[in-house]
Amino acid sequence: MDIAISNGRIVEKVDERKAEVIDASGMVVMAGGVDIHSHIAGSEVNAGRLLRPEDHRKDVEVKTAITRSGVGYSIPSTFTTGYRYSRMGYTTVMNPSMPPLEARHTHEELNDTPMIDKASYPLLGDWWFVLEYLRDGLIEECAAHVAWMMRATKGYAIKIVNPGGPESWGFGGNVESIDDPVPYFNITPRDIIRGLCKVNRLLNLPHTIHVHTNNLGKPGNYITTLETMRCVEDLATEGKPAIHITHCQFSAFKGSDWRTMKSGAEDIAKYVNSHNHVTLDMGQVVFTDTTTMTADGPFQYRLYGLTGNKWVNHDVETETCAGIVPFRYSRRSSVHATQWSIGLELALLIKDPWKIYLTTDHPNGAPFTKYPQVISWLMSRVARKKVIKRISRRARRNSLLPNIDREYDFYETAIVTRAGEAKALGLKQKGHLGVGANADLAIYNVNPRLVDPSKEYGTIRKAFSRAAYTIKSGEIVVKDGEIVRPVQGRTFWVDIKLSSPMEPTEELRWKFRKYWTVEFENYPIPEDHLTASVPITVEARI
Amino acid sequence: MQLGELMPKLKVSLLTGRTIDQGTGRERGKFSEEYERSVAVCQMDPDDVRLLGVRENDIVRVSTDFGSVILRVAKSARNPHPGVIFIPYGPWASLIVDPETHGTGMPSLKGLPAEVEPAPEGSLLSLPELLRKHFKKG
C-alpha cells in the first residue's frame, strides 16, 4: 500500500509523477515514535549534565556540516538529544517535570532541541495555591489558577510527583502514605490527587493527570500504587482514563525491605486488566551506568543514602523540589535485576497494549537510546532468557518472566511506542498513518515476512536503533540512521479557554508578592519566547 | 647603608575582593576618577598604618613575588585585622596577584604573602599610564 504526503500531512493521494517516492517495500512503516515521559530539558536535567563530566567524556558527537556537536551519555546535550531520538524514528517527546518558576529555562532548552515535537508537564501537585484551594474545597478557583499556570508556563498536562512529599521535604520530611497529612497544610496526598483529577476534568485537558506515586522506590509500595489508582476510580467517566501512573516499575515493589523485595507487577497488572481508568508507562531498567533525577526530593536523598554517590538537591519555592543521583544498575544486584524484571512483567502481563507504554523514564531507568533493546525483549522470549541467565540468582528465582511466553508483534510494538502514547496524550494527529495525520513517519529496515523477531532479536534491535528513514512533518530528516536535514520541531502547550477568563486579582498579586521572590509581571512566559509555539485550544467546563 | 633599609617594611597577607565603592565607581566608567580612587587603594588596619609610619592617603608600594604596585593608603573601617591588607579587584590589584591555578583554572587571588613599604618618591599612575607602562599597548 502507498502513503501519500503533502505539506506536512498524510493525504489521500498525490501526483506520483511530481512526488518524491520512497521505496519502503520489505520494510516496516510506522508513525513517528511518541515518548510520553522522558526528562530531556529543564533545570533538573541541566543540573544533571553539569554534575557528570565523566558521563559526557566517554560519548561525544562531532560537529558535521549540518549538525551541531554535543555529548551523551545518560544526559545528552540538547542538540544530541534531538538527533538521537530522530535516528530512532521518534518525532514527539514529552518532557515530564517542569518546575513552574523555572519553566522559562525548560523552554529555552526545548528551543535548542531539534528534530522533535515536544511539550512539558508543569509540576503542580505541591504548589501552595493548589494545596490551599483544595484544602478549602475550592475546586473551581483551583482550576482557574491551574489554567492560568498552564498558560503562564506554556505547559501541557498536570504533573503530580509524590503528592505532599516535596512540600514536606521543605523541612526535610516526607509523606508515608496517601492518607498521611502534609505538615502545616492539613491536606492528604489523596485529596491532592482527587482534587487535581477533578480540576483536570473541569479543564478538559487532553492528557490525564500524570502521577509519580508516593513511596516510589520503596519495598511494599505496590500497595500505595493500587490505592492511588483506586482513589480516582469513581472520577472516571465513560470508560475514559482518569489517571496515568508513570514509570510504574519503580512503584511496583513487594516485600518489607530490600532483602525481601519482590515484584508486585502481578497485582498491578490484575487491577489494570480489570479497570479502564488507568494508563501506565514502564520505566524499564537496563543494566548500565545512568543518572537518576526526579522532583521527588526525599526519594533522591534516600538514594544518596543507599549509594553514597554524589547528590544534587534543588528546592523550588512554593512549588516543588528536585534531586539527582548517578546510578549504576548491575545485573548481579538482586534488587536491580528484580527491577529489570518488573518493567517487562508489567508490559507482558497487562493484556491491552493501549494501557501501557514503553519508557525507561529516561534517564532514570536507562538512557532513551536503550529503547531498541527494550523492544527486542518485548518481542523475543529468547532475548529475555539470555539476560535472565545472567542476573542475580535471587532475582531469577523470584522473576515471573521465565513463565511468560507472550511476545509482542509489530502492531503491539507500534502501539506501546506511538499509537497508545498519542491516544493517551490526546494528540489526534499523531501515532497513526490515517489521512489528516501529521506526516511523522519512521521506516525501519526489517522485513516482517522474512524476519522472526523471536529468534532474530539482534536484527530487530539494529533496525529500531537506526531508522532507514525518519520523516518529520513531511520532510526526510534521517536516512540510514544519519541526520540528513536538521529541523526545529514544535512546542505544544494547552491554551485553556475559561467561560469567564481569569483576570489576575488583587489577591493573586498579593499572594504572589508573598509566595515568590519574583515579580508577578515577570513570571509568565510570552509566547514569542518559544521558537515554534503551537497552542492547543481547549474549552474548559468553567 | 642605604635609605631603603631605614624604611620600615611590613610583611602582610594580601586579600583582594569586591567593595561597594568599587561597584559604584565602575558604574561611573572604568576611566573615571571615582573608579580609580575606589580601586587604586590599599586598605590597612589602623595599627599597621601607624606601624608603617604613614598616614591615610599616603603613597605605599605593595610587593609580592609577582610584581609591585603603587597605591594610596586607607584605614579600613572594619578592624582589627592586623597583618592583613585589602585591595579591591581592578587593574592595580591584578598586577601583583599569583597566576598559578594549581590545575583548577582559578588563579590565587586571596591570602597572598605581600610586603608593604612607604613610597614617598612613588606617584599614583592614572589608569591609561598604568596600562601603557605594563602592557606596552594602547
Place this chain on the structure above:
Amino acid sequence: MPAVSHVPCPVCGDFCDDIEVTVEDNVVTDVKNACAVGAARFLNFAGHRQMKPLIRKNGELVEVSLDEAIRRSAEILADAAYPILYGWSSTSCEATRVGLELAEEVGGVIDNTSTICHGPSILSIQDIGISSCTLGQLRHRADLVFYWGSNPWSAHPRHIERYTMFSEGRFRQSAWEKYLSSLGGILTRKRLQRAVNLLLGRRLSSPPEVEQGLPYTMFQKKRKMVVVDVRRTRTAEAADYFLQVKPNNDYELLQALRMLIRDEELDVDEVAGVPVELLEEVADVMIGCELGILFFGLGLTMSEGKHRNIDAALSLVRDLNQYTKFLIMPMRGHFNVTGANVVFTWQTGYPFAVDFSRGFPRYNPGETSVIDILCREESDAALVIASDPVAHFPKTAAQSLVRSPLIVIDPEPTPTSFMADVVIPSAFVGIEAEGTAYRMDHVPLPLKKIVEPAKTCLSDVEILQRILHEVRKMRGGP
C-alpha cells in the same frame, strides 16, 4: 512621565526584578528600589560610552565602519589555530547561544567569568554534588543563615533584605528589631545608621501593602545569622556569631565542623584561630536549626585550597541533612554568570572552559581554562565580550591576552578595549537590549529594553550573528 516597573537589575547575581525606572525622552531620570550600585548603573550607563567601532591601525585605534570591524573580527577568528572566546557573564543567554555556535564554528576555546569566580565551586559540585534551592525557599523557611567568605552588604546589597535575615516568609519573621536591639554603643549605632541608609535610604516605590488577612503566615522562631570571614565585614556586625578565620585556613575549619556535628573529639584545641569550644557551640546551632543555609563567596573559592574548600563546605552541608534540612548556595557575582553556565551546559554538557578545537566539546579546567591557556601562551587570538580581563586577570595572563589579535565587544570603554585590535560597541543588555538571564539560584528572568540604543550600537546577539555569518561566508559555508 513614563515609569517602567518590574525591571530586573542587570548588575549582580541577586538580579532583583522589582526596579522602577523613569524614562524621559530616552534618558533614565529616576530609579526606585535599586541598591546604590544598581541605581548607579541605570543612571550612569549612558555617560561613558564608545559609540563607533574601532580598529587598531599602525598602533592607533581609529574609527571604522561596523562592516569593516565585523569583517576584521571574522578574519582574526577564522585564521586562528587556537582562539579564545571569553566573557559571557554580563550578556544575555541569547548572546551566549550564538557565542557557543561561533566557538564551535571556529574551533576555539570558550570560557566564561566563572573561571575566575565560582569555577572551583563547580569543580567540587562535580565531585560531591550540592544541596541547594531557590532563594524564596530561604525567605519562607531558613532559621539559620551562614555567610562564609562572602560579604553581601558590599557585593549583594539587597540580599539580606530580600531573601534572608530581614525578609519575611510563611514560616519566618524578619529579624529587624532583634538586630536593632542587639546593638549598643554610639559607634555601632553610627555604623548601623550607614547600614540602614544603604538598605532603606533608597528611594522606595511600592504603595503600602494591603493586608488581606488571608490564612498565610505561620510564624515560628526567628532567624540566626553566622558570619565566617577573615575580616570583620559589615555583614559580620549583624551576625549572632562571627568566626574570624585565619586567612587560608577555611578548609581546616570546615573539616573540623564536619567532625563536630557528629560529636567527635578533635586532637587540637583551636582550629584556624577559632577555639574548639566556640566551634562546638556553632555545630550545635547547625544541628538544632529547622532549615539552615550556607552562602559562600569568593573568600572560599579563591583562598588556598580553592575547590577543595568547597568540597568541605558541600560535604558539611550534605552531612548535616542527616540531622536537619540544610542547603548551600554560591553567591554569584555577575547578573548572568549563572545563565552563562546554564547555556554552556545545555549545549555542550559542560558549564565553562569548553574546548571545541577537535570539533566536539571537551572540558578540563586547568587545561582548557582561559587563565591557564594564556599563561602557557597557547592562544593566537581572542574575542572578549562584556568583560574586562585586562583589569581582572593576573598580569602575566593579561599580557599574553593582548599580545595576539584581540576583539572586544563591550558597551563601554574598558582597560581591555583600550588594548584591543578591534572594538565593537554594543547596546547595554537589560537597559538597551532585551534577553534572558538567570539569577544566582537558577531562576530565569527577562532582561528588559527600557531605552533605545544609538544606531551604531547593535545588541550582542546581532553582532555575534554577523561575525558568525561572515566566518561561514569566508569558509564557503551556507
Place this chain on the structure above:
Amino acid sequence: MITLTAKQTFKVPIEAECISPNAFAEKSLVEICALPVWEGNRKRILSELFKIEQKQKTSKNSTIRISGDVGKVRRIGTRMSSGEIVIKGDAGMHLGEEMNGGTISVTGNVGSWVGCMMRKGTIEIMGNASHYVGAAYRGSARGMRGGTITIHGNAGNEVGCFMMKGLINIYANVGRFVGIHMKNGTILVRGNSEGRVGAGMLGGKIVLCGYVPSILPTFTIDDVRPSVKVNGEEVQGPFYRFLGDLAEKGDGKLFVSKKQNTHLKAYERFL
C-alpha cells in the same frame, strides 16, 4: 625501534594520542606518518609535525624514542598496553593517560595529569611533574587503579587524587592535598609537603619523609613507628602514624617523619 623528532617548537597544544606502541604496531612507516594529530583546531598528520625514522617494522612491544620540544604534545602513550616510550626532554599533559601496561620514561619535566587513571605499567619522570599526578577525570571518583609512577623531581598539588591502587613514588617535594580522596594504594614522598596531606582520604597509605606545616585537625595520632614498609622496601623513620580522614570516616594511614616535624610533638600527649 622508531624515533620521532619534533620539527619545530609548538605554540598551540598538540593532541597526539596516536603516539603509542599499540597505535604504531604492525604499521609501515608510511602508515605511521599518516596517523592523525591535532595542532590546535587544525587536523594534521604525524609526519607534518615530526621527523620519523623506523628501524624495523614496529610490533606492539617496540620502543618509541621521542626528542625535540614536545612539552606541548599531549596524551602521548594514552591507553598504551605494552612496549616502551622514551622521551628526551619535557612532555606535555596527560602523558600515559589510562595506560594499561608498558613503560614510559621522560628525562625532563611533565605537565599535569601524568598517569591519570592508569591501570598497569610504569612511568618514570627524571624531572618535575605538575599537578594531578595519577588523578581521576573531573567528576569521576576513580583515579589511578594500578601500576607505578616515579617522579625524581617535585610534584604539584593533588598527587594521587581519588587513587584506588598502585604506587606513586616522589623523591623531592610535593604541593598540597597529596592523596586527596584516595581510597587505596600507596604514596611515598621523600621530600617535604606544603600541607593538607591525605585530605578526605578513605584508605591507603601516605608516607612523608620530609616536613609538613601541619596535620589536618580531622586526623588522629595513633602510634609512632620506627620504619614503614613500602612495596618491599623498609623506609627508615621514626614516623608518627595518623589515622584519617575522620571527616570522611576514613581509615587511611598517614606516616609523617618525626625528626623533620618537631612541631608535631604536641600530639605525643595523646599516645
